[in-house]
Amino acid sequence: MPRPPTMKDVARAAGVSVMTVSRAMKDGGSVSAEARARVGAAARDLGYVFDATAANLRLQRTGFIAVTVPTLNNANFADMVGALSRALGAEGLQVLLGATGYDVAQEERLVGQLLRRRPEAVVLTGGSHTAHCRDMLAKAAIPVIETWDLPDEPLGHVVGFSNAATMEMMVQHLTSRGLHRIAFVGGDTNQDTRGADRKRGFLAAMARRGLAADRLIGMGAPPISMRQGADAMARLLVEMPDTQAVICVSDLSAFGALSACARAGVRVPDDMAVAGFGAYEIASVCVPTLTTIDPFPSAIGAAAARLILARDTMDQPFQRIEVTPRLVIGGSTPAR
Amino acid sequence: MPRPPTMKDVARAAGVSVMTVSRAMKDGGSVSAEARARVGAAARDLGYVFDATAANLRLQRTGFIAVTVPTLNNANFADMVGALSRALGAEGLQVLLGATGYDVAQEERLVGQLLRRRPEAVVLTGGSHTAHCRDMLAKAAIPVIETWDLPDEPLGHVVGFSNAATMEMMVQHLTSRGLHRIAFVGGDTNQDTRGADRKRGFLAAMARRGLAADRLIGMGAPPISMRQGADAMARLLVEMPDTQAVICVSDLSAFGALSACARAGVRVPDDMAVAGFGAYEIASVCVPTLTTIDPFPSAIGAAAARLILARDTMDQPFQRIEVTPRLVIGGSTPAR
DNA sequence: TTGAAAGCGCTAACAC
DNA sequence: GTGTTAGCGCTTTCAA
Numbered sequence A, B: 001m002p003r004p005p006t007m008k009d010v011a012r013a014a015g016v017s018v019m020t021v022s023r024a025m026k027d028g029g030s031v032s033a034e035a036r037a038r039v040g041a042a043a044r045d046l047g048y049v050f051d052a053t054a055a056n057l058r059l060q061r062t063g064f065i066a067v068t069v070p071t072l073n074n075a076n077f078a079d080m081v082g083a084l085s086r087a088l089g090a091e092g093l094q095v096l097l098g099a100t101g102y103d104v105a106q107e108e109r110l111v112g113q114l115l116r117r118r119p120e121a122v123v124l125t126g127g128s129h130t131a132h133c134r135d136m137l138a139k140a141a142i143p144v145i146e147t148w149d150l151p152d153e154p155l156g157h158v159v160g161f162s163n164a165a166t167m168e169m170m171v172q173h174l175t176s177r178g179l180h181r182i183a184f185v186g187g188d189t190n191q192d193t194r195g196a197d198r199k200r201g202f203l204a205a206m207a208r209r210g211l212a213a214d215r216l217i218g219m220g221a222p223p224i225s226m227r228q229g230a231d232a233m234a235r236l237l238v239e240m241p242d243t244q245a246v247i248c249v250s251d252l253s254a255f256g257a258l259s260a261c262a263r264a265g266v267r268v269p270d271d272m273a274v275a276g277f278g279a280y281e282i283a284s285v286c287v288p289t290l291t292t293i294d295p296f297p298s299a300i301g302a303a304a305a306r307l308i309l310a311r312d313t314m315d316q317p318f319q320r321i322e323v324t325p326r327l328v329i330g331g332s333t334p335a336r
Numbered sequence C: 001t002t003g004a005a006a007g008c009g010c011t012a013a014c015a016c
Numbered sequence D: 001g002t003g004t005t006a007g008c009g010c011t012t013t014c015a016a
Helices: A007-014 A018-025 A033-046 A052-059 A075-089 A104-116 A131-140 A163-176 A193-208 A226-239 A251-264 A281-285 A297-309 B007-014 B018-025 B033-046 B052-059 B075-089 B104-116 B131-140 B163-176 B193-208 B226-239 B251-264 B281-285 B297-309
Strands: A064-069 A094-099 A121-125 A144-147 A157-160 A182-186 A216-218 A245-248 A273-275 A292-294 A320-322 A326-328 B064-069 B094-099 B121-125 B144-147 B157-160 B182-186 B216-218 B245-248 B273-275 B292-294 B320-322 B326-328
Touching (some): A007 A018, A064 A075, A075 A094, A104 A121, A144 A297, A163 A245, A163 A326, A216 A226, A281 B251, B007 B018, B064 B104, B075 B297, B104 B131, B121 B297, B144 B297, B182 B226, B216 B226, B226 B245, B226 B251, B245 B251, B251 B273
Parallel strands (some): A064 A121, A144 A157, B064 B094, B157 B320, B245 B273
């Protein structure tokens, strides 16, 4: 298998020096129209493909932005990455994506791998990381952006929101409808730190109102699936049948809960109110529609992209951008 | 901002040559235990991070596998990429991911960008590409794997299935239940070529049985959303109320159709049968569960990974691996 | 406008 | 076991 042609090959074919080829590959280079044409023709003939690796080494700029998400298989994270990727791609930057599986140890490994590629910035989901991971990121001396969270001790920039505060909004909504016996369905590990934050927010919001927050259904390790949401609701209907409302850690589990109600002949919202998180498409299509929280994933991605693209002009101060989530009231909680 | 430390810096600090550092960074290198320890300590002190870019240039191996999908925001593609990424990551290969937006022109641009990174193989979704895209891939002289399809003129390896044939399975299922007035809901462009293939397969299957296939609802450009599925069903109920069954291009639109039936008081499957494609989680959770086709996305990803990892040992012949989809009968079509 | 030389950080090959 | 040399493909710098 012959090795792919290099600039040297193109130069020889075009009868010019490699430098002229290099200049001709760029837009602005000062090259005579004739030389440029000859180079273009030679490159086409040879099937020349520019080698970004070599250019990166010389320029000490890779054009990579490392991004970690808990999982690819989640519309919220996919939306964020999509928005980020589009905005960065327009400026010639490329996303280098990795999934942590909701596990800080795997995040640490992943970040280590990604840093070897010399990314120009790192975008992380969440604000919880191992000590070694924090250390690596600090030493990398590149912009770090934590998202989907408002960490107390951020590594750098932050684009996020308070997961706990969203539950205050939701509990407020439910109690305003006269519902007080409220359950929470989520994971029973702290692996999904944002989910755990929402559970904490739920507990705090209930405590603030003097309501008992002892209806907690833990469904194992994240991500909590639709099926697990359905199972949780089935358990709840048996074990705590006087429950009036259920807040689920995500719309996916909330939809599962909704389905379990449908199967059990429990009317939503009359017999049971159901709320989710995430404003996934399903929330606006299912019957009844789901009351949920929209965290504006693509706004988070777009804001992160803006921070990255502005890194040269306004380098120093760490930004803390809050993207305020919105309560979306659907048919799964009672009308006023 | 100080430049990150290089092997030279580590070598100086450890009192050895760069070559010894290089050897100490690998597992197998022949380095004395003492030197290895000194290098390790120096590297830790300096916060040294191995520069994969430079090593790649020297080794002429990047460790990148380029992967294109229509969109990240799709559980089927996310599953495929996840399986691929896990299998490749275990061997030190990294996925370089890009989204085409269901657009061959954008795929062409994307492939051009990705090839500049010198990937060691390319995994594409689908078998339709622009002429220039095919040309670039042919000239790149690296393994190319097309997935989710069985192209007539593949570029290289293939891991997929016949989208058209899945619709034969589905039409067979519906007619065996005595349903003959069957509609198809999908896009009305050819951008989603796999969706278009399924529509062709539907038309052929109907023709084969002498059934009229004139109940086609086109909902615009892909991806067809849950909402569009709901809108399509709403239209169908008005415009062709005697329709007995609807096949939707994906489970997402099928779920939308299901919701529209629920809203309209149409009983599924008694008054209307609904079928989807993809075996998304929602299909097994919604009420009733959806009859669908499981294309085994992670099997596709795993098979592609195997082809890539075996590229050295069994280089030449192009493989054509069929991952046979399975009909999953749910409650949205009538029991026998 | 064009070219020659030097070097980005790393490693294969070959000394010793 | 360790060091020296050369060079991967590109671009900056400087000279013509």
